[in-house]
Amino acid sequence: MDAFARESVVLHRQEGVAASARRIRALVRRHTYLLRKSWPRIVSLMYYSTVTMVLWAFITIYLAPTTDILRDAPGFFLGAVLLWEVLFRGQLGVSLTFIEEMHARNLGSLFVSPLRLFEFIGGQVVLSALRTLIGVGGACLVAWLLFHYSIFTLGFPLIAFFVQLLVFGWAIGLAVSGMILRWGMGAEELAWAAVFLIAPVSGVYYPIDVLPAPLQVVANLLPSAHAFEGMRALLLNGVFRWDHFWFAAGLDLGYLAAGIALFAAALRHAREQGTLLQMGE
Amino acid sequence: MDGTVTDASTQAQAITVVGLSKNYGTVEAVKGISFAVRRGTTTALLGGNGAGKTTTLSMLLGVLRPTAGSIVVLGEDMLQRSHRVLPRMNFTSPYVDLPKRLTVSENLIVFAGLYGLRDPRGRIAELALRLDLGGILDRPYGKLSAGQRTRVLLAKALLNEPEVLLLDEPTASLDPDIGDRMRSYLEEYQRASRCTVLLASHNMGEVERMCDEVIMLRAGTVVDEGSPAELIARYGRVDMEEVFLDIARGAAREEIAAASPEAQG
Numbered sequence: 001m002d003a004f005a006r007e008s009v010v011l012h013r014q015e016g017v018a019a020s021a022r023r024i025r026a027l028v029r030r031h032t033y034l035l036r037k038s039w040p041r042i043v044s045l046m047y048y049s050t051v052t053m054v055l056w057a058f059i060t061i062y063l064a065p066t067t068d069i070l071r072d073a074p075g076f077f078l079g080a081v082l083l084w085e086v087l088f089r090g091q092l093g094v095s096l097t098f099i100e101e102m103h104a105r106n107l108g109s110l111f112v113s114p115l116r117l118f119e120f121i122g123g124q125v126v127l128s129a130l131r132t133l134i135g136v137g138g139a140c141l142v143a144w145l146l147f148h149y150s151i152f153t154l155g156f157p158l159i160a161f162f163v164q165l166l167v168f169g170w171a172i173g174l175a176v177s178g179m180i181l182r183w184g185m186g187a188e189e190l191a192w193a194a195v196f197l198i199a200p201v202s203g204v205y206y207p208i209d210v211l212p213a214p215l216q217v218v219a220n221l222l223p224s225a226h227a228f229e230g231m232r233a234l235l236l237n238g239v240f241r242w243d244h245f246w247f248a249a250g251l252d253l254g255y256l257a258a259g260i261a262l263f264a265a266a267l268r269h270a271r272e273q274g275t276l277l278q279m280g281e
Numbered sequence: 282m283d284g285t286v287t288d289a290s291t292q293a294q295a296i297t298v299v300g301l302s303k304n305y306g307t308v309e310a311v312k313g314i315s316f317a318v319r320r321g322t323t324t325a326l327l328g329g330n331g332a333g334k335t336t337t338l339s340m341l342l343g344v345l346r347p348t349a350g351s352i353v354v355l356g357e358d359m360l361q362r363s364h365r366v367l368p369r370m371n372f373t374s375p376y377v378d379l380p381k382r383l384t385v386s387e388n389l390i391v392f393a394g395l396y397g398l399r400d401p402r403g404r405i406a407e408l409a410l411r412l413d414l415g416g417i418l419d420r421p422y423g424k425l426s427a428g429q430r431t432r433v434l435l436a437k438a439l440l441n442e443p444e445v446l447l448l449d450e451p452t453a454s455l456d457p458d459i460g461d462r463m464r465s466y467l468e469e470y471q472r473a474s475r476c477t478v479l480l481a482s483h484n485m486g487e488v489e490r491m492c493d494e495v496i497m498l499r500a501g502t503v504v505d506e507g508s509p510a511e512l513i514a515r516y517g518r519v520d521m522e523e524v525f526l527d528i529a530r531g532a533a534r535e536e537i538a539a540a541s542p543e544a545q546g
Contacts (some may be wrong), residue, residue, distance in 0.1 A: 009442035012397035026394025108377035277376040
């Protein structure tokens with residue numbers, strides 16, 4: 001039976017991939033309505049990424065005459081800052097989408113609708129990818145216009161770095177959303193701060209060899225460190241390091257599974273405590 | 282067991298609750314209640330503040346996990362197979378809201394997508410006509426008055442033409458005129474669709490007017506059940522307001538009936 005009809009309302013089939021895709025599309029639509037009607041929101045998505053990129057572009061111009069690294073690879077810092085923004089925007093995209101539902105006191109309505117947990121997460125990650133493309137895409141365009149630097153010179157490996165960092169951002173974003181669901185809006189600050197905890201050990205602007213030995217162990221357990229090491233290997237030596245690629249991919253899967261599990265556990269806790277209908281401003 | 286319950290009683294009943302409990306730590310909010318709601322009827326869930334009405338409705342909706350007990354809605358076990366029954370249910374509650382920066386129309390389109398309506402715009406136009414939303418469809422939800430918001434939330438609750446509709450204080454923030462129009466619409470809708478309505482309300486006039494059955498809760502237990510007329514007669518009172526006060530204040534049914542003018546004279 002592909003639809004059931006009652007007096008006047010006909011519903012699509014509720015099971016299957018098409019039904020899930022339709023519900024994810026509805027969630028995405030809810031947030032794109034907001035983006036479409038608010039240019040300050042679009043600007044704010046691009047603002048921080050662009051300003052940070054401009055800052056590092058001038059640092060590059062200043063330091064270029066003094067270091068071989070920047071002479072050989074002028075995109076050393078710019079590539080790093082733009083890819084860091086992928087991780088940051090990816091995480092923020094998931095967390096802010098969730099916070100927005102909490103502020104709107106909309107979680108109760110969403111979870112009483114036919115929407116399932118994996119579809120809710122699906123909607124969050126699609127929106128995160130969209131926000132990241134807008135935010136980092138804007139910064140990339142400005143980098144090309146003002147500094148004649150194109151991150152696309154990294155070629156196809158750029159897609160690998162982008163996906164590795166985006167997925168890690170989703171994992172952190174889901175974990176942060178879970179913590180906000182568990183501890184309420186008081187934990188909202190985590191959405192902005194969480195990712196910076198891993199910045200020093202991710203080797204964004206320097207190789208992880210410079211870290212003390214115990215921190216190198218930590219770094220090796222982060223997909224972000226492998227992505228940035230891979231980027232540097234490509235920029236400085238012209239080689240794509242498959243070892244970093246596979247490590248990052250494997251770790252990403254593990255972190256994503258952990259992020260989903262943490263969010264699901266927080267949702268279960270909210271269902272047990274009855275906080276789902278009470279969350280909000 | 283696949284979670285679908287198909288015995289004769291569940292054919293006649295839209296909602297069957299057995300031994301439902303909810304504890305928050307040492308506090309027992311709902312204490313092993315059992316009740317059934319017949320298909321196509323409007324039933325009130327009444328009780329004072331803290332009686333367990335919203336907790337019970339939340340468990341029926343699947344947003345609150347019971348400590349013990351079972352809930353069968355439209356023949357499906359809500360604890361195992363809520364995804365099968367949620368497309369056929371809907372609700373309104375003062376505890377939820379809609380995104381304030383989206384227009385009424387955008388909000389309804391989003392929920393129409395979540396419920397899988399084949400003709401969302403047609404259904405929204407129909408509800409806008411019936412609930413008098415035509416003039417506000419393009420206004421941001423956050424800019425509406427309390428009465429307008431309540432009507433929009435009701436439109437959201439009726440989008441999928443639910444077979445089971447749970448209403449928590451549906452007319453609490455409305456002035457008497459709009460409240461009356463809402464009640465009329467709900468009555469008309471219920472009659473036309475033969476939908477099952479479970480209503481939590483503090484408005485006893487509303488309960489007398491709309492409900493076929495009443496379930497009275499006090500301190501997390503079902504203390505009485507019956508039609509409004511039966512309860513009024515049983516307690517020897519003139520209306521549900523008085524019955525409510527008797528039950529909420531804990532007076533025993535027999536004691537009240539014995540002291541009533543009819544019993545004495």
